[in-house]
Amino acid sequence: MTVWRPHAGIRVIVIGLVWRQGRLLAAEVEGDDGRIRGVRPIGGSVEFGETRKEALDREFREELGTGVTVAGPWVALENIYRHEGVLGHEFVFAANIRLHDRGLYGPDEIRFAEHDGAACTARWFLPAALPEGVRLFPDGLEPLLQPMD
Secondary structure, three states: OOOOOOOOOOOEEEEEEEEEEEEEEEEEOOOHHHHEEEEEEEEEOOOOOOOHOOOOOHHHHHHOOOEEEEOOEEEEEEEEEEEEOOOEEEEEEEEEEEOOOHHHOOEEEEEHHHHOOOOEEEEEHHHHOOOOOOOOOOOOOOOOOOOOO
């Protein structure tokens, strides 16, 4: 298991909101004990000189091997959080998207690797009906969600 800690600075990130029958594709977020603490839509950091759209497409190509089409307006939020006692701070840009590889909408579970090689699992979740003890990250995202299919 890889131990992850928040970046020691402010990050700008993008996340893609992918929907299947009212369910959001989100990767599991584990605590140090291996328990699932939450789920988070797929995405990552915006690199210097890169637009948010370019960053979102790059992240999905790196993680799921597919490009994306932005299919709705961008929403933005500031997320200040703690993970295993370590403070994190990020500005998040999120948009509904469509995956170019339509085959990714079929499986109930998608396994992929982060840029550092960490193994990840994404599943389709009903945001308003997450399992007991599991939260949707980033905080503040749920009221901004507008499901599409």
